[in-house]
Amino acid sequence: MATYPTGKPTLDTYAAIVSTFSDFLTVAIHTILYERNIYPPTSFLSARKYNYPVRQSRHPKVCKWIQDAVSAVEVEMLKCTIARTSLIIYSPGLHPLERFIFSTASFPLISPTESLTPFEPRPDLPQTISQDPQPPPEPTCQPPTSVPLIDLEEQFRAIFSRLSLLSRALSPLPPHCSFTLAVELREQVPPPIGHPQPWIPAQPRLQPAGRGGREAMGDGGEEYEGQRVGRGSDLGG
Structure with a gap:
């Protein structure tokens, strides 16, 4: 049985939190592809992550595409530009059938130059003695000194427990579906700039009103909306 690598036990920087989210997103994508039968079940290995049984594709090109797409998400996450990341599954006619959304809108906004700066400790509340009963002051909203990974792992296990029920909760998908990864900007x-650029504008019908969307473009993605990946000769599905 394969084992996903584990991160540091305590997350005390924004970069560490983003890296942990990227690891989680990677495992979630593998799990969804397995549960929604995008590829044959025999093409997945049994693995463990967060002390929970999960699935991992064993096809090198599928793993490479997921790794590249998540790496592109991580780059933008470090810039604090992403509000949501979605795995979108398309029908053979390229109609979106399912969307799995991972919201990071509550992540803190920091300068990219401070991604490796440890979080400041929360100031202790002053202890005062007063004859008049007064409510305690509201705590300030500051980043914690650290985030124990074990606390996040419990939440991750709950998410993967729900994902493992997808095949029972949702109707079967038609054969030969494809998928892509999209991000919704804050x-x-x-929009992301530069060349080569892993992100391209998403189709207008996939963009929520007032927000910008981007889709990941894999190797050889000549289409305007980017390459959708599914069973095919390009990935050996």
Whole structure:
């Protein structure tokens, strides 16, 4: 049985939190592809992550595509530009059938130059003695000194427990579906720039009103919306 690598036990920087989210997103994508039967069940290995049984594709090209797509998400996450990341499954006619959304809108907004800076400790609340009963002051909203990974793992296990029930909760998908990874930008965030660029504008019908969407483009993605990946000769499905 394969085992996914584990991260540091305590997350005390924004970069560490983003890296942990990237690991989680990678495992979630593998799990969804398995549960939705995008590839044959025999093409997946049994693995363990967060002390929970999960699935991992054993096809090198599938793993490489997922790794590249998640790496592109991580780059933008470190810039604090992403509000949501979605795995979208398309029908053979390229109609979106299912969307699995991972929201990071509550992640803190920090300068990219401070991604490796340890979080500041929360100031202790002053202890005062007063004859008049007064409610305690509201705690300030500051990043914690650290986030124990074990606390997140419990939440991750709960998510994978729900994902493992997808095949029973959802109707079967038609054969030869494809998929892609899309990101929804935060408000007032400029689109990714640079060349080569792993992100391209998503189709208008997939973009929520007032927000910008981007889809990951894998190797050989000549289409305007980017390469959708599914069973085919390109990935040996």
